[in-house]
């Protein structure tokens with residue numbers, strides 16, 4: 001059992017029986033990326049000199065935040081009993097916003113290493129990812145990580161884990177991604193236990209696109225997993241959904257940098273370059289086949305992810321609008337969950353209404369657009385999607401508060417999620433109280449062991465996406481974990497709160513909120529704007545309103561110019577005349593004048609606590 005020299009890795013259509021495709025799934029921070037680092041080192045694909053922590057987290061944002069956003073596929077050679085196997089490892093993100101990435105990775109694998117921190121035990125995303133893997137019929141290898149920690153309790157958690165997946169506690173491997181202990185036996189187990197990929201090598205080629213990225217120099221780089229047949233350099237390929245044909249300029253594997261190969265066969269995972277610059281040609285979920293001998297049936301693709309949170313993205317400099325469009329097109333290639341369409345706002349100009357999987361996703365997309373494409377952006381108050389039924393039966397799908405219809409409304413429905421919370425039993429009371437406040441409905445409760453409980457709730461998505469997780473963490477001293485998935489809609493008592501400056505609605509600040517929270521939102525926004533908008537020559541009322549009813553009001557007082565400054569002593573009637581004139585002028589300004597709201601005020605008001613930092617989990 002030893003690493004192979006890199007030159008020995010000749011990835012020309014390795015026979016499927018020598019391939020093992022697996023991913024590492026775990027709750028956030030349980031150590032996937034660290035374990036992946038050790039595997040890269042042990043298999044010799046990255047030598048000690050080139051090694052850096054979180055090797056596969058290539059984006060700056062990932063490294064700074066210490067989280068994985070994108071899945072990464074790497075091919076590693078591993079020798080067992082004199083035979084060299086090709087292990088394709090896919091490192092996946094742990095955060096609930098990126099479950100979509102995880103599910104695509106799972107579909108490219110036959111097995112999953114389920115990693116559990118031996119000092120923490122099973123958490124909400126451990127369960128969520130395990131269920132996803134089981135839905136995909138993957139073989140699961142249970143592994144306890146961080147056994148080097150003094151607080152590790154591998155015996156206790158091996159029991160829990162074994163009970164969960166129906167194996168014996170001794171079947172749970174014990175490793176430390178930090179020290180490398182137990183990682184070699186884990187690689188051997190992967191070879192021994194995971195099934196080899198199956199496919200028909202003689203059939204027309206069918207390869208599933210599971211990711212793609214835009215490279216400035218090489219154009220679109222497409223990542224595929226071959227299911228049937230072979231793909232070879234220089235041959236022509238067809239994208240089955242668009243029927244577009246291209247010549248394969250380069251084909252290869254990632255190990256851990258791109259290594260060109262002579263072809264990809266059944267079960268292999270690799271990349272394709274066709275020199276195409278048009279990003280729409282390479283759609284995640286599409287099937288690639290040969291042009292000369294095309295397959296007749298595609299592989300079925302992935303379920304499209306449903307955006308959960310919408311927000312407007314606007315360039316701070318209006319002339320950047322075309323650049324923003326291009327940047328979104330390119331980013332979409334690498335982030336299939338992102339959706340967008342143009343919109344205009346009276347206050348912010350031209351921009352895009354974008355849909356995200358959650359607030360962290362929003363934040364990451366915005367940061368990537370700013371960093372990778374050099375744009376300066378404003379994002380508006382995020383909101384979920386509402387379905388409004390009018391009295392006359394007309395249905396309106398609202399992704400932006402400004403689309404909220406006027407007139408008689410019969411009912412409004414909001415999206416709800418099925419949330420799973422795992423926590424020590426002592427916090428049950430605190431969690432119930434929080435969920436109650438957030439309009440939650442308890443669906444069920446199970447004791448995983450005598451000191452750990454799983455609680456299931458139905459909660460409105462709008463209540464959960466903002467600060468719910470922070471509050472949950474603070475009420476449970478950091479011990480609770482949360483996972484959720486969409487669970488349809490429910491009718492709720494919702495209203496639209498508008499913010500008016502000098503009687504004019506400012507669309508960017510409108511929000512749809514629960515009736516009980518409308519007042520708090522109005523007061524919060526009005527007082528925030530009062531501090532942010534500089535005083536003008538005239539008085540500026542800031543109002544929050546539901547329909548025609550004003551629910552909060554603040555005033556920005558006028559700057560009163562001292563018109564009497566030059567008037568020493570003398571006649572009182574002259575002074576009065578001057579003051580009268582000033583009042584007249586102000587009145588006129590009030591009538592005709594427009595409030596000058598500096599751009600910074602918009603940015604500051606919109607980067608409310610609920611968006612920004614709180615999204616980080």
Ligand SMILES: Nc1nc2c(ncn2[C@@H]2O[C@H](COP(=O)(O)OP(=O)(O)OP(=O)(O)O)[C@@H](O)[C@H]2O)c(=O)[nH]1
Nearest residue numbers: 028029030031032033034067068094146176177178
């Ligand atoms: N002591 C100890 N610490 C570890 C071990 N493995 C990981 N860690 C630490 O745990 C933290 C999280 O590790 P990561 O590898 O980034 O976790 P992850 O699961 O990839 O996190 P996401 O990518 O954000 O989901 C880091 O601070 C690591 O240094 C281990 O075996 N022992």
